[in-house]
Amino acid sequence: MGMVIAAAHTAAHHGTGPASAVELASRAARACLSQAQVSPSSVGVLINVGVYRESNTFEPALAALIQKEVGINLDYIADPAPAAGFSFDLMNGACGVLNAVQLAQSLLDTGSAERVLITAADVHPGGDARLDPDYPYADLAGAFLLQRSADPDAGFGPVSSYLGDGPSDTEGYLDTAVMGSEGRSRITVRRTEGHRARRSALAAVCTAGYAREHGIDLDRTVVVGPHAAQDTVVDGDREEIGDGEPHTAAPVLGYLQAMAAPRPEDCDRLLIVAVGAGPGAACVGYRPEGW
Known part of the structure; x- marks a missing residue:
């Protein structure tokens, strides 16, 4: 099962x-x-x-x-x-x-x-x-x-994790030098220039590697990448998430967007990929029931 x-x-x-x-x-x-x-x-x-x-x-x-x-x-x-x-x-x-x-x-x-x-x-x-x-x-x-x-025939395949090259390009921390008395309500997030392009490149490499490792035909696969759009449709209702990017909830948002969109002809599975600051990534194949 x-x-x-x-x-x-x-x-x-x-x-x-x-x-x-x-x-x-x-x-x-x-x-x-x-x-x-x-x-x-x-x-x-x-x-x-x-x-x-x-x-x-x-x-x-x-x-x-x-x-x-x-x-x-x-x-x-x-x-x-x-x-x-x-x-x-x-x-x-x-x-x-x-x-x-x-x-x-x-x-x-x-x-x-x-x-x-x-x-x-x-x-x-x-x-x-x-x-x-x-x-x-x-x-x-x-x-x-x-x-x-x-x-x-339905469900998740194995989850695979990957490490990218180079140092982390995103840091989130509490800057004690500037927090003053408002430390509980502050956070500093620093991202290096070009971080989005590097995340996309790592996602592409990991997607291709996962497909080779598990025998997945990418021509018949909907890839749910790390850059989810800023709205989704659930139960017929469209929900805007604001101006910021989705972070840990991005795979859920991407899945909902993929399921709400018309399924491309001959596609029989999803491949969900997430990329973190590590730099690291994780991929998993998924076939919804009825596909």
Whole structure:
């Protein structure tokens, strides 16, 4: 049995108040459960892969806070069936979602969980990315709900990781020399000139390498690259994500855009590629049910 995406959703910040990574991730997660028509108790494991958080919060794990907001098996004594929910953070930048997919495959293959929920959310530490012209990312969350499929031809292939040449071209850090008393609401993101072209080149190399390694015909493949557009269509509704780039939620956004677009003739699978600051990349093939 293959592992398939039962539901996918994004959640963007449009309000006048400060954005919250927990709130956006929880909203995307609840939308996935509603779309799949399953209860929170059906989720065995939640993996959160976001990087940037409100107030530069790193403890406790945001996955536990998201689990609480979504209501996933919070009390194993009062609600012992099917099992107590387990959640954890996994941080590997833009490649985090695909790393979480790899972990989810192992959890579902071994029967450790019936469903795995992946959330990815990034927000500016100050609560509104629109107010910081030097911060490149959108306040955005995405979520995948994954489960086994009875269709032997559907689902994810193996996830492969790759290392690029040279030093990291993106750094996100708290600059102690300038933070003053506002350190909880500040972040510095520096990217070297030409970083986007280098990411695209690494994505192309990894895509070709993955296709050779796993015998994939790229002429019959829709490639979901690292540069997702800034809107998507979910359940017939178009959602704008603002001026910033998607970061850890980009694979979710790219998947939704690919599924909403007309399928090219003879294409029978997706290949999702993510590129992080490492420089590093991750690729995975995916065949949706019914393709």
